[in-house]
Amino acid sequence: MSEFICPQQGSRPSARGREAKSYLRADGTCSYCGSITEQAFFAAVEAGLEVTPTDKSYKVYVDVPEERAGQPRVVSVTGGDDQPGPDWIPADPAHLEASGWMGGGYNWMQLAPRGATRQAKFYLEHLSYEGQIRFVALVNAKGMQLAYPGFFYVAPFFCEPVRKGSVA
């Protein structure tokens, strides 16, 4: 497993007094900040998937392909103690039958099939220097599909708006 220092954590030492290393989790996200990788971000942008600006200069959301398209996801749960997480797997009907679910012990959840994409977060610190240049070029060429409001209302920390034609 290759380790790296997540740019979000910078060079802050861990509680144990040495640099804590980050690694890519099985789902391809940074173990420190949960961001997808620069490669996954650009793959989504190049595929024409939508990028959603935020009010943070270091964060965007981006649609990425849903590996479990069509499988059920939990839309809402009410009154239950068991709050299913994103990795929830539907119970085996045979198991439910055997456990007598109709007699109690289970709450109802609202389900809906997963779509073709899901939203992931991307922390812009995860962009390399070359990645920042590629990001700016894509924005300027309108090669990035931006969700509402259609522009970065807070500029990414490595960008500054300039009037067209004002830079020689």
Ligand SMILES: [Zn+2]
């Ligand atoms: Zn990170």
